[in-house]
Amino acid sequence: MQRFVNNPDDIVDETVRGFVRAHAELVRLDPGNPRVVVSTAAPVEGKVGVVTGGGSGHEPAFIGYTGRNMVDAVAVGELFSSPTAKSFHDAIEASNGGAGVVVLYGNYAGDNMNVKMAQKLAAKAGIEVLTVVANDDVSSAPKDEREKRRGVAGEIFMWKVGGAKAASGASLAEVRDTAQKAIDACRSVGVGLAPCTLPAVGRPNFAIEPGKMEVGIGHHGEPGVAVEDLKPANEIADEMVRIVLDDHDLPAGTRVAVLVSGLGATPRNELYVLYDRIAAQIEARGLVLAKSYVGDYFTSLEMVGATLTVMALDEELEALLEVETACPGF
Amino acid sequence: MQRFVNNPDDIVDETVRGFVRAHAELVRLDPGNPRVVVSTAAPVEGKVGVVTGGGSGHEPAFIGYTGRNMVDAVAVGELFSSPTAKSFHDAIEASNGGAGVVVLYGNYAGDNMNVKMAQKLAAKAGIEVLTVVANDDVSSAPKDEREKRRGVAGEIFMWKVGGAKAASGASLAEVRDTAQKAIDACRSVGVGLAPCTLPAVGRPNFAIEPGKMEVGIGHHGEPGVAVEDLKPANEIADEMVRIVLDDHDLPAGTRVAVLVSGLGATPRNELYVLYDRIAAQIEARGLVLAKSYVGDYFTSLEMVGATLTVMALDEELEALLEVETACPGF
Amino acid sequence: MATLRNAGSGAIVSEIAAVIVENRAYLSEIDGRIGDGDHGVNMAKGFSRAAERLAGRETSLAEALDALGQVLMSEIGGSMGPLYGMMFIETAEAIEDAETIDVAKFASMLRAGLAGVESVGAAKVGDKTMLDALVPAVETAEAAAAEGKDFPEALAATKQAAIDGRERTRDLVAKIGRASRLGERSKGVLDAGATSCSLIVGALADGIAARLDR
Amino acid sequence: MATLRNAGSGAIVSEIAAVIVENRAYLSEIDGRIGDGDHGVNMAKGFSRAAERLAGRETSLAEALDALGQVLMSEIGGSMGPLYGMMFIETAEAIEDAETIDVAKFASMLRAGLAGVESVGAAKVGDKTMLDALVPAVETAEAAAAEGKDFPEALAATKQAAIDGRERTRDLVAKIGRASRLGERSKGVLDAGATSCSLIVGALADGIAARLDR
Numbered sequence A, B: 001m002q003r004f005v006n007n008p009d010d011i012v013d014e015t016v017r018g019f020v021r022a023h024a025e026l027v028r029l030d031p032g033n034p035r036v037v038v039s040t041a042a043p044v045e046g047k048v049g050v051v052t053g054g055g056s057g058h059e060p061a062f063i064g065y066t067g068r069n070m071v072d073a074v075a076v077g078e079l080f081s082s083p084t085a086k087s088f089h090d091a092i093e094a095s096n097g098g099a100g101v102v103v104l105y106g107n108y109a110g111d112n113m114n115v116k117m118a119q120k121l122a123a124k125a126g127i128e129v130l131t132v133v134a135n136d137d138v139s140s141a142p143k144d145e146r147e148k149r150r151g152v153a154g155e156i157f158m159w160k161v162g163g164a165k166a167a168s169g170a171s172l173a174e175v176r177d178t179a180q181k182a183i184d185a186c187r188s189v190g191v192g193l194a195p196c197t198l199p200a201v202g203r204p205n206f207a208i209e210p211g212k213m214e215v216g217i218g219h220h221g222e223p224g225v226a227v228e229d230l231k232p233a234n235e236i237a238d239e240m241v242r243i244v245l246d247d248h249d250l251p252a253g254t255r256v257a258v259l260v261s262g263l264g265a266t267p268r269n270e271l272y273v274l275y276d277r278i279a280a281q282i283e284a285r286g287l288v289l290a291k292s293y294v295g296d297y298f299t300s301l302e303m304v305g306a307t308l309t310v311m312a313l314d315e316e317l318e319a320l321l322e323v324e325t326a327c328p329g330f
Numbered sequence C, D: 001m002a003t004l005r006n007a008g009s010g011a012i013v014s015e016i017a018a019v020i021v022e023n024r025a026y027l028s029e030i031d032g033r034i035g036d037g038d039h040g041v042n043m044a045k046g047f048s049r050a051a052e053r054l055a056g057r058e059t060s061l062a063e064a065l066d067a068l069g070q071v072l073m074s075e076i077g078g079s080m081g082p083l084y085g086m087m088f089i090e091t092a093e094a095i096e097d098a099e100t101i102d103v104a105k106f107a108s109m110l111r112a113g114l115a116g117v118e119s120v121g122a123a124k125v126g127d128k129t130m131l132d133a134l135v136p137a138v139e140t141a142e143a144a145a146a147e148g149k150d151f152p153e154a155l156a157a158t159k160q161a162a163i164d165g166r167e168r169t170r171d172l173v174a175k176i177g178r179a180s181r182l183g184e185r186s187k188g189v190l191d192a193g194a195t196s197c198s199l200i201v202g203a204l205a206d207g208i209a210a211r212l213d214r
């Protein structure tokens, strides 16, 4: 394993410590819980608190999106494993400005359970908590079972929109509704070319044969919808666009935001090669590219691969996406 | 080769096209030369033009540092290969605001020749050009032969400082002198854990045995100063700090800026693990961490590894580093 | 009629932890086939932490089970933190005040543990989860109690029921958790949680059997 | 005395290009040992581009060499763009007005090419660069001319001198270019540029030899 690690059990603590150290002007650790990262601006009196959280190994997600006009507090889990209910609860406490807290997270069994329990704890503490569960990953369930779909890179748009809405002084219900609208407007797909390794395990926890690719792969290597021969970048881009837009079917003229993220070990130039084709395909379908993000925004350790997220914009979503933010992730 | 590529010969064109498309608000292509990326703000009448350039495969370097208060125009070469004299010259032309142009580039045989020839062409066209050659890579030559050292990630600080100085309205000579001061204040080291592959070649162009690491590796896989057993992250961090600061020997109390960059396939969390230890070591030596950057800033295709750059700050350098910039690289 | 003394039997929990730690790689590998490959890592971390806390302390089975539950609950996260956390906390509560544990008590403590799991997760038998090992174990223990089977026999039957349940998950299509996205393709592989659960039930049964006094 | 007609001999350049393209992988591999592994890629790209431009066109050797030089110069970059670019441009210029090329002219055109290289790069013989193949070739050609050797003999000797020069780079320590950072560790490996240069000189000599009229 050619990696920079000490004791694999310490990776998450070391990552969070280094992260907070590097971005001290934007983030701090919760004094009571080293698995909770808090914006130096939080809590804001009278503002709806915005919380997320999830397993580690997806950096800059989740912690990287803590900051001004973004997420107020993040619960940090082990690699690929949901944070504890306690950490979600401490994040809720840390972001509470008295106007209630919205938890914007991804649809995974562990996260669902721990957020639910944290919500109960918060209720006891008199904090009203509403939740939005991201399920933008098209390949993880059929269209008629969207509630089963995983949350992936679309969460970044959900956080940016939700964070900006909360910053605008909106009410708890309004922030929840707008964040829900944001994730409902997102569709994502991932393609994996090489697996990732949990350092504590020591070998890849799934296989992708050389010459093959996993279409629809999950952020933890969950198998996709099909294992295919590795194709030229343009054909992969075409397939990603097809999967996302066939599920989305947007009327021509729709303004969209696009996010192309590497999964951790994909060189930046290849992301631009993919994006160049993706953008052309999206415009060829009569959609209008309002905003694009290309880089490592939501990764899976050192997996080789990329994800595409397309968000359909309305005036409100586009305006909120344009709001200036200050966080390590962008 | 598990990569996103079409025809390997097209990678650079596709990368630059996708890049300009994704960041159209910040950068544009030179109408006359698709291998020259220009800031949408350039040229600025009366401002010293700031140019850089180099081989591709280091994204976001070099093109990613084109923007406001940064580099005005970038000459783009093939993967790992210097741009043509013509491209350097076209970049000089594109950034020329009538106050002269400074070319801030790295110390490689090809770049030296092509910049020198571009300088001659520019002189014929009546544009005064001064150059600064980055040589911050400690491991690439002994201290008494600094002029032989390669330019690596320290160039990012050189560009940020030079770009801010030029934006301040300084003269050509002042911009050159300040950029020179910036790179003279930088020392860098790289450590490689796994090699990279030029898609046109199809297999790694150098080898790092599993369980080994190459200390002092270059941005193109040039062999380092020593091949050692792969150590725990903290020991690698200690060694990187030792190499950089032994060459730098800065008085206690010196304020420094630190940049830790992945080489392309290093997961973000491992960079924070490294940084956490690096920061502690730097502070243990009595230095003051004024500013830190952790991420993929200057890569080598999909090499696994990381670089450390330490820049000693004086009041001017720190102030210039603090100047707000708008470019895709940060 | 054989019984287990609650006091002084806390070591059973350390034995359960040891079994989980031994199977760390195996559990992650199973999880890797249709999940994300961290089940063994998560479980081993939580169980070994609890074992450390218990090390050298003279505890009752109830105290030890509660300590394990608390650690999983508040320090582990994942799906397993809350699921196994609630399971052990409820199991412990069921025998809190018991001097000794007999077959009937054993059955009721397992039933309480199952209730704990169900209070958090929404899974049902057949969904290809830990419940597919736990539910048959509970029902077998209850049947043994009803039939007045003796304790060693009941323990052996309960352990076997968990193992059989785990084996049946091989043919099940996952209906919940990460693997549920695979539909038919989740068939043919054991469920990680059912596997760890059968190990836990087995180690618990063995630990009790080894300590029965008659 | 055998001579080469300048007119119509442009095909020699296409033959040189073919040799470089054939050795693409080999040249990159050598460069990879102590450099960055792109020499073959850079060279093949430039030379094949020039060959495409020349394809089907009836050109003189001078025109073809100049076309090659211009492509390398303005489209290739790296070290090789300017170095080989200037070499071919100067070589072409030296025979621009020549009806025919004899041994003396051959020697002087190589000398002009060397001057072109030296006008860009600061390398000297022994620095482990293309010059270690080119300089002995030039000197051998000049000696042959002085001694009045006949053309075929001069061509063979020149080709061999370039090959011997390339072989000697194996024992040299790189003094310039990427490899120079390796010091002693650059020993034991051929220099990529010297290797491509000996291939070019060889292909040029063979191309001329095959077209001599007496």
Ligand SMILES: Nc1ncnc2c1ncn2[C@@H]1O[C@H](COP(=O)(O)OP(=O)(O)O)[C@@H](O)[C@H]1O
Residues within 6 Å of the ligand: A080, A081, A082, A109, A110, C031, C035, C036, C037, C038, C039, C040, C042, C043, C078, C079, C080, C083, C120, C121, C122, C123, C128, C129, C130, C131, C176, C177, C178, C191, C192, C193, C194
């Ligand atoms: N709602 C649930 N009820 C019971 N067991 C569940 C539930 N969801 C998941 N599981 C169990 O969790 C196991 C996976 O655990 P683990 O890998 O540690 O967590 P994660 O799925 O978060 O990575 C599955 O094998 C399954 O048995």
Ligand SMILES: Nc1ncnc2c1ncn2[C@@H]1O[C@H](COP(=O)(O)OP(=O)(O)O)[C@@H](O)[C@H]1O
Residues within 6 Å of the ligand: B080, B081, B082, B109, B110, D031, D035, D036, D037, D038, D039, D040, D042, D043, D078, D079, D080, D083, D120, D121, D122, D123, D128, D129, D130, D131, D176, D177, D178, D191, D192, D193, D194
């Ligand atoms: N100043 C110089 N003069 C002559 N040849 C040089 C000089 N610098 C480098 N070279 C040659 O260039 C070769 C490497 O070329 P190439 O790999 O294409 O360019 P780069 O070094 O930019 O990757 C070396 O093998 C060496 O022979």
Ligand SMILES: [Mg+2]
Residues within 6 Å of the ligand: A055, A079, A080, A081, A082, C036, C038, C078
């Ligand atoms: Mg998990």
Ligand SMILES: [Mg+2]
Residues within 6 Å of the ligand: B055, B079, B080, B081, B082, D036, D038, D078
């Ligand atoms: Mg090169």
Ligand SMILES: [Mg+2]
Residues within 6 Å of the ligand: C031, C035, C036, C037, C038, C039
């Ligand atoms: Mg798992």
Ligand SMILES: [Mg+2]
Residues within 6 Å of the ligand: D031, D035, D036, D037, D038, D039
């Ligand atoms: Mg080279």
